[in-house]
Amino acid sequence: MTPASSVLLLTTLTGFGYGLLAWLGVFASARALPASPWFVPVAVVIGLAFASAGLLASTLHLGRPERAWRAFSQWRSSWLSREGVASMLTYPPAMAFAALWWLMGPGAIATRAVGLLAAILGMVTVFCTAMIYASLKPIRQWHNRHTAPDYLIFALFSGAVLLAALLGMWFGHVLIAGIVAVIAALIGAGAKLAYWRFIDAQSPLATLASATGLANFGMVKPLDQPHFTENYILREMGYQIARKHAARLRRIVLIMAFLLPALLALIATFGVLPAIAAPLAVVLAGAGLFIERWLFFAEATHVSALYYGRAA
Structure with missing residues (x-):
């Protein structure tokens, strides 16, 4: 298959973004993050920025980008549509996680619960992205048991590296x-x-x-x-x-x-x-x-x- 730069950016940048959100949620629930009031809000914004950049880049290879919104209506049968729906569902809890961290602190049950919800939805989005390719039976290199797990593993890896970088620069x-x-x-x-x-x-x-x-x-x-x-x-x-x-x-x-x-x-x-x-x-x-x-x-x-x- 011909590699399209827009799809390469989608699958790389969203992995960093949603992977970072996933680890923020997990670390927050385990109280393994510094109690700085600004760190998590800033980190969430960075994660969403990576994810948003990847999602926006994915529209560059569309013939009619202005019609991209129609993909959301096919969520019952299309993994591409499910990816779009899952990505949009991730934003509210992610932003709520950042707000609750700043307003209520890291120890609040609501903060940790919403953080975990954002983490789960981020990984669901990555899984939907992977299934776009894993569901294509005519391409043997994609339609196999490795594709979806690899996408999740690479997202968690890139998110962990990004989280370590933010901690290293901040603290x-x-x-x-x-x-x-x-x-x-x-x-x-x-x-x-x-x-x-x-x-x-x-x-x-x-x-x-x-x-x-x-x-x-x-x-x-x-x-x-x-x-x-x-x-x-x-x-x-x-x-x-x-x-x-x-x-x-x-x-x-x-x-x-x-x-x-x-x-x-x-x-x-x-x-x-x-x-x-x-x-x-x-x-x-x-x-x-x-x-x-x-x-x-x-x-x-x-x-x-x-x-x-x-x-x-």
Whole structure:
């Protein structure tokens, strides 16, 4: 599939935003955040800013962006619509969480309850985003048991790194958020490796012989190409990336998105320049996850490409 920059921004930025909201809610419920009256309100605004930027970026690839609101009406059958509805439902409790933290303090039951609600809705939104791709049966690299859990893991990882960075810059220490970021980074790296092993070993969904119903006659080859010029299917669904480039990008993803942020988060946890190490971890994680999202789309193959002599 051709990677669209707008969708790459959507899946990367919303992961940071909703992941941060999730950890804020969890940490607040466990009373593991500093009792500063301004920290959580500012952090919530930052999380919503990341999420909003991603959601707005997603409209850039629409032919008629002004009609995007119509997607909300199809929530009974469309994961895209459910994503939009869930994202909107997250805003009120997130803003209420920030307001209650400032007005009633971190110890209030209402503050912690609303924070958990915002955390849950944020993760529900990420899950809906993941299911947009996991529900597409013609694309084997997406329609599998790894896609949805990976989206959730990467959101929690990026949110933990962002929370550690905010704590490091605000208070000069990252508390337990640094350890959480390290653990989440290692889990994310393991999940990504498992995903790559799965798609590399997975058999194609179909062959040209099975797609044409001629499998009993042996190997099937097209006599001529369906089209001699570029068309929509080749442009949007027939994108190819060389194996050597994919292998190189996979190594870059593991190092930049997970291993280096984990190392920096660990350094920040031990109190070594946390105001520098933790934000640098966010920058590397963001760049690495953006490449990971690009590779997630670039390696996906649609079964329609079979008719153009390409494997699916």
